[in-house]
Amino acid sequence: MNRVTSHRADRPVRAGVPDHGRVPRYYAVKTELFDLVETLGEGTVLPSERELAERFSVSRVTLRQAVSELVLEGKLIRRQGSGTFVAPPKLVQPLSLVSYTEGMRRQGVEPSRNVITCERVTADEQLARDLLLEAGDPVFHLERVLIADDERIGLESTYLSAIRFPRLLDVLDPTTSLYACLTEKLGVEFLDAEERIETVLATPREALLIGTNPALPMLLLHRVSFDTDGHPIERARSLYRGDRFSFIARLHAER
Incomplete structure (x- = not known):
């Protein structure tokens, strides 16, 4: 019998993790970063790259890949010279x-x-x-x-x-x-x-x-x-x- 777990219908099932449980490190960081983004208000600037890399215990290269995917998905916005901000709803x-x-x-x-x-x-x-x-x-x-x-x-x-x-x-x-x-x-x-x-x-x-x-x-x-x-x-x-x-x-x- 399958164990019943709760999940949000607007998010990937099991947070997008395949059944074998192995995911690239950047994707795990992306998931954690997205959870952080959801707690921040629209237009809020993200903490610095150094601070986030330390928070998630990853290299800056890994962090940048996670941030880049959230930018492509419209969850974050990069502004030249200003930083990265939480995007407004689509x-x-x-x-x-x-x-x-x-x-x-x-x-x-x-x-x-x-x-x-x-x-x-x-x-x-x-x-x-x-x-x-x-x-x-x-x-x-x-x-x-x-x-x-x-x-x-x-x-x-x-x-x-x-x-x-x-x-x-x-x-x-x-x-x-x-x-x-x-x-x-x-x-x-x-x-x-x-x-x-x-x-x-x-x-x-x-x-x-x-x-x-x-x-x-x-x-x-x-x-x-x-x-x-x-x-x-x-x-x-x-x-x-x-x-x-x-x-x-x-x-x-x-x-």
């Missing part, structure tokens, strides 16, 4: 037809955008298939850095048919919500979307625009949205910092 965006603006404001966060590109280009074969166009048809391309409370957290690239929405650039303020513009000014009704999520590393250009380390895991979303007639509205590629962002969805049984 932002949560619903996997639904909710705009970035609305999703952030629901969490009490003020969204904004830096416009990188707002241009008219021609559709290649794949984009034409996604938007039910002919290759070479004109499309609008909008690329923007996504910001939450003055912190850069993502990069979004969106394509829309210039034939279907010829007035788009005349009525859109690219620093504001594209969805609000489409629904309120162009009469578009969103019905559903197809979305694919994967993990990637940012390109050097993307990392520079977002202001993050190129080694940081990113969450990449590909989306094609459709209107109530089943016609595609947009194709979007959204890249989010994995250390600051997560997604939530409510699933329903198929009937």
Whole structure:
């Protein structure tokens, strides 16, 4: 009969220790360090590297590896010249037809955008298939850095048919919500979307625009949205910092 032990449902079972019980020393330190982090408040600076190494009886090299993993996971933040701090909770965006603006404001966060590109280009074969166009048809391309409370957290690239929405650039303020513009000014009704999520590393250009380390895991979303007639509205590629962002969805049984 198995012995019943208590554990937190939001943590790895048995703290991530394999059944044979052998773990790298840095991982054991990481677990202890995470327990320490949970007792500290958001924005609290960690004790010095020397103090932590002595506290956990490990070398500084081992400690640095544990700290680095917690930074990648978004539990800690390194600030050049200031130290390492306890990170705030991750932002949560619903996997639904909710705009970035609305999703952030629901969490009490003020969204904004830096416009990188707002241009008219021609559709290649794949984009034409996604938007039910002919290759070479004109499309609008909008690329923007996504910001939450003055912190850069993502990069979004969106394509829309210039034939279907010829007035788009005349009525859109690219620093504001594209969805609000489409629904309120162009009469578009969103019905559903197809979305694919994967993990990637940012390109050097993307990392520079977002202001993050190129080694940081990113969450990449590909989306094609459709209107109530089943016609595609947009194709979007959204890249989010994995250390600051997560997604939530409510699933329903198929009937």
